[in-house]
Amino acid sequence: MNSVNPLKPTPTKALLEQQFLEIRCKILDLAAQLDRLQRGGDLEAIEGDPKWTRIQKGITILATDQPAKAQSVQELFSLHYDPDWKKPSPRF
Amino acid sequence: MTSYIDPHIHMISRTTDDYHRMARCGCLAISEPAFWAGFDRGSADGFRDYFRHLVEVEPKRAAQFGIQHYSWLCINAKEAENVSLSRDVIAIIPEFLDKPGVLGIGEIGLNKNTANEAIVFQEHLDLAMKTDEMILIHTPHLEDKLKGTRMIIDMLKNDPRIKPHRVCVDHVEEHTVRFALDGGFWCGMTLYPTSKCTPSRAVDILEMVGLERIMVNSAGDWGKSDPLAVPELILEMRRRGHPESAIKKVVYENPLAFFRQSRRWSEPSLRNES
Numbered sequence: 001m002n003s004v005n006p007l008k009p010t011p012t013k014a015l016l017e018q019q020f021l022e023i024r025c026k027i028l029d030l031a032a033q034l035d036r037l038q039r040g041g042d043l044e045a046i047e048g049d050p051k052w053t054r055i056q057k058g059i060t061i062l063a064t065d066q067p068a069k070a071q072s073v074q075e076l077f078s079l080h081y082d083p084d085w086k087k088p089s090p091r092f
Numbered sequence: 093m094t095s096y097i098d099p100h101i102h103m104i105s106r107t108t109d110d111y112h113r114m115a116r117c118g119c120l121a122i123s124e125p126a127f128w129a130g131f132d133r134g135s136a137d138g139f140r141d142y143f144r145h146l147v148e149v150e151p152k153r154a155a156q157f158g159i160q161h162y163s164w165l166c167i168n169a170k171e172a173e174n175v176s177l178s179r180d181v182i183a184i185i186p187e188f189l190d191k192p193g194v195l196g197i198g199e200i201g202l203n204k205n206t207a208n209e210a211i212v213f214q215e216h217l218d219l220a221m222k223t224d225e226m227i228l229i230h231t232p233h234l235e236d237k238l239k240g241t242r243m244i245i246d247m248l249k250n251d252p253r254i255k256p257h258r259v260c261v262d263h264v265e266e267h268t269v270r271f272a273l274d275g276g277f278w279c280g281m282t283l284y285p286t287s288k289c290t291p292s293r294a295v296d297i298l299e300m301v302g303l304e305r306i307m308v309n310s311a312g313d314w315g316k317s318d319p320l321a322v323p324e325l326i327l328e329m330r331r332r333g334h335p336e337s338a339i340k341k342v343v344y345e346n347p348l349a350f351f352r353q354s355r356r357w358s359e360p361s362l363r364n365e366s
């Protein structure tokens with residue numbers, strides 16, 4: 001961007017203290033949601049379902065050290081873009 | 093209390109109590125883009141009545157609480173699938189363009205990224221360029237967003253008449269914000285439960301991309317949404333220890349700088365200049 005960003009991220013250690021319970025809660029929520037899918041009794045029925053495949057890939061992204069994990073998860077859940085799509089022409 | 097502007101909220105779908113609560117939280121002005129009414133309208137006359145509502149009724153309702161009301165006119169992307177209806181609606185927009193408080197054409201954009209939506213988007217651009225209007229853009233949600241945002245930016249760049257600093261690309265998120273900013277456009281982040289951006293993620297994005305040409309809004313509408321989402325972002329920035337000057341820039345100075353480019357902007361009762 002064209003000017004210095006005045007927003008300094010909170011230091012990691014302080015963030016961990018602040019957000020530990022929140023992150024724990026979100027992991028627990030996700031774990032319970034996955035349990036629920038399993039309790040439905042038929043995980044095989046969703047094997048190969050693109051929604052399930054993307055959920056599994058999304059969980060893998062969370063476990064990496066790469067930066068911009070939120071952006072990667074967004075991209076994972078996005079449709080393919082074709083730069084050569086047929087654009088309408090401006091009428092001058 | 094920090095004064096703020098909500099640059100994208102659909103007050104037609106909110107109660108008068110919401111105006112009251114927003115004013116109590118520091119809201120000084122809002123802009124309301126034309127959008128979907130929760131059902132597809134049957135005729136262009138339905139839009140004529142809707143535009144009257146936007147330019148005549150809502151400003152009076154807002155004024156009771158000292159809030160300045162501005163608006164944007166168009167046929168939204170969802171109803172733009174019907175090209176002939178869209179052309180009829182585009183033809184009546186000029187009747188309203190000189191009404192006080194109309195900032196420009198919006199929120200135009202794509203919904204399901206169809207060919208018809210793209211045709212109607214371009215025809216709105218043609219109108220905006222002919223009448224020298226500013227433009228507010230809706231980008232699609234969820235899995236359609238990345239593709240739709242890129243298609244929209246393709247069309248904007250394909251049209252040499254477009255001045256990026258007079259265009260706001262709204263509803264940006266982590267994966268689309270840089271396309272808008274790198275193109276020289278303004279952008280908006282919409283704070284909305286579940287399907288869009290949360291206040292925390294919006295502050296993360298600000299930490300990543302900075303404070304230039306970026307605004308936040310609640311998009312309060314018919315869905316489960318929070319007309320006080322901008323004050324939530326203010327609280328989140330404060331919780332993280334970000335300076336008051338940065339908060340004021342995002343929630344007040346930036347929307348003001350963008351709006352001031354409109355010919356019909358007037359700010360007699362804005363009282364945040366201290």
Ligand SMILES: [Zn+2]
Pocket residue numbers: 100102125127199230311
């Ligand atoms: Zn909207």
